[in-house]
Amino acid sequence: xxxxxxxxxxxxxxxxxxxxxxxxxxxxxxxxxxxxxxxxxxxxxxxxxxxxxxxxxxxxxxxxxxxxxxxxxxxxxxxxxxxxxxxxxxxxxxxxxxxxxxxxxxxxxxxxxxxxxxxxxxxxxxxxxxxxxxxxxxxxxxxxxxxxxxxxxxxxxxxxxxxxxxxxxxxxxxxxxxxxxxxxxxxxxxxxxxxxxxxxxxxxxxxxxxxxxxxxxxxxxxxxxxxxxxxxxxxxxxxxxxxxxxxxxxxxxxxxxxxxxxxxxxxxxxxxxxxxxxxxxxxxxxxx
Numbered sequence: 670x671x672x673x674x675x676x677x678x679x680x681x682x683x684x685x686x687x688x689x690x691x692x693x694x695x696x697x698x699x700x701x702x703x704x705x706x707x708x709x710x711x712x713x714x715x716x717x718x719x720x721x722x723x724x725x726x727x728x729x730x731x732x733x734x735x736x737x738x739x740x741x742x743x744x745x746x747x748x749x750x751x752x753x754x755x756x757x758x759x760x761x762x763x764x765x766x767x768x769x770x771x772x773x774x775x776x777x778x779x780x781x782x783x784x785x786x787x788x789x790x791x792x793x794x795x796x797x798x799x800x801x802x803x804x805x806x807x808x809x810x811x812x813x814x815x816x817x818x819x820x821x822x823x824x825x826x827x828x829x830x831x832x833x834x835x836x837x838x839x840x841x842x843x844x845x846x847x848x849x850x851x852x853x854x855x856x857x858x859x860x861x862x863x864x865x866x867x868x869x870x871x872x873x874x875x876x877x878x879x880x881x882x883x884x885x886x887x888x889x890x891x892x893x894x895x896x897x898x899x900x901x902x903x904x905x906x907x908x909x910x911x912x913x914x915x916x917x918x919x920x921x922x923x924x925x926x927x928x929x930x931x932x933x934x935x936x937x938x939x940x941x942x943x944x945x946x947x948x949x950x951x952x953x954x955x956x957x
Contacts, residue, residue: 897926
């Protein structure tokens with residue numbers, strides 16, 4: 670069962686929080702992609718129960734009832750994670766994310782080294798200021814145009830989104846097949862994320878093209894990076910670059926997979942994460 674609550678942060682801002690609960694379980698914060706809501710990944714819930722994993726997550730600011738925070742950076746998510754963990758009585762935790770959610774998980778790990786046990790990232794976006802990375806190289810034209818609009822500023826990004834239409838060329842045949850299988854769940858969270866407009870998406874994309882505020886080289890926890898080699902949305906070079914920055918990283922490129930089909934490895938990533946987390950976790954309180 671997933672419990673949903675509204676957490677009021679200092680200053681009156683709200684976060685919409687999800688929690689699968691369970692006393693004594695390893696807490697794993699799920700970081701959602703763009704545009705998604707923060708609902709825990711439904712296809713992984715049965716495995717999470719078997720592994721003793723408690724998924725905790727939230728809608729990032731600007732999505733649904735989570736108060737918008739214009740100008741937020743990728744690294745600002747660490748403040749949200751710490752607030753949710755404190756409210757639930759969770760001391761240490763692991764992190765997992767897909768696409769831009771992987772980026773947020775990594776930045777959080779860099780900024781909360783004393784609390785993060787391990788990180789699993791699938792198809793992450795590298796920092797925009799990544800030295801030596803051709804950030805736009807290999808991106809589908811639609812993805813590159815969307816992010817270049819963000820580089821030009823909020824007004825340009827808003828104008829772009831007002832006229833934007835879905836381009837199926839950003840996804841491979843394997844991606845489309847994934848959307849017809851268990852990961853069709855993604856369609857649900859995308860629809861929910863866009864139900865009240867594109868504000869959260871715009872804030873996310875503006876954050877991706879500005880410095881994170883958290884250096885991956887400062888991540889002390891073990892990191893698993895998985896990326897589809899045929900990814901047209903965020904090229905695999907992004908995770909390869911990140912693997913070269915994180916001190917304790919394992920990189921698993923996946924031949925034949927695109928941006929969504931790489932999620933077929935999410936169960937293995939969660940199993941790895943649980944193994945790492947259970948090795949080093951300390952007892953936590955505040956189960957609900």
